[in-house]
Amino acid sequence: MLVLTWLGRGEAAQADNMAAYEVKAAFIMNFARFTIWPDAVMSTADNTVDLCVVGDQSLQPAFQSIQGKSIDSRTLDVNFRNQDDNLDECDILFIAGADQESAAEMLAEVQGRPVLTIGEEKDFAEQGGNINFIIIDGKLRFEINQASTRQQGLRLSSRLLGLAILIE
Numbered sequence: 001m002l003v004l005t006w007l008g009r010g011e012a013a014q015a016d017n018m019a020a021y022e023v024k025a026a027f028i029m030n031f032a033r034f035t036i037w038p039d040a041v042m043s044t045a046d047n048t049v050d051l052c053v054v055g056d057q058s059l060q061p062a063f064q065s066i067q068g069k070s071i072d073s074r075t076l077d078v079n080f081r082n083q084d085d086n087l088d089e090c091d092i093l094f095i096a097g098a099d100q101e102s103a104a105e106m107l108a109e110v111q112g113r114p115v116l117t118i119g120e121e122k123d124f125a126e127q128g129g130n131i132n133f134i135i136i137d138g139k140l141r142f143e144i145n146q147a148s149t150r151q152q153g154l155r156l157s158s159r160l161l162g163l164a165i166l167i168e
Helices: 002-033 057-064 100-110 146-151 158-163
Strands: 048-054 074-081 092-095 116-119 131-136 139-145 165-167
Touching (some): 002 057, 048 057, 100 116, 139 146
Parallel strands (some): 116 131
């Protein structure tokens, strides 16, 4: 009986984790809607906003709900990548569950390019990431590093900035 209870809790924790990533996926879609990329980036023939998710492949179902959604006149295209994959085609990079060293390497790879970087690890925004998910009093919140966002050539809506914890 104890084993069954423990297994049930594991499944519940996994379901809670998936639900948390479904919420993060919805947040990311809205971050995209409130981000302004340089005209040169968005004037290409490609009619997509490419979201690259680097993390455990088990997260894919959580991001299915935003695949193909409209971001202005473009379509959100979700792609899962490995840490060592090329990130050249990413407009948005979500680094899920990476350690600080791996996250720093990926941030360095896209540095200076108009890629919205989003993470979920302690000090991600302080290390140069644009947006970082954090939990405060049991609620999902996010912080924004305005300096790194400007360095990436991106602008964020004042509506988005008004909801965030700002890091300079």
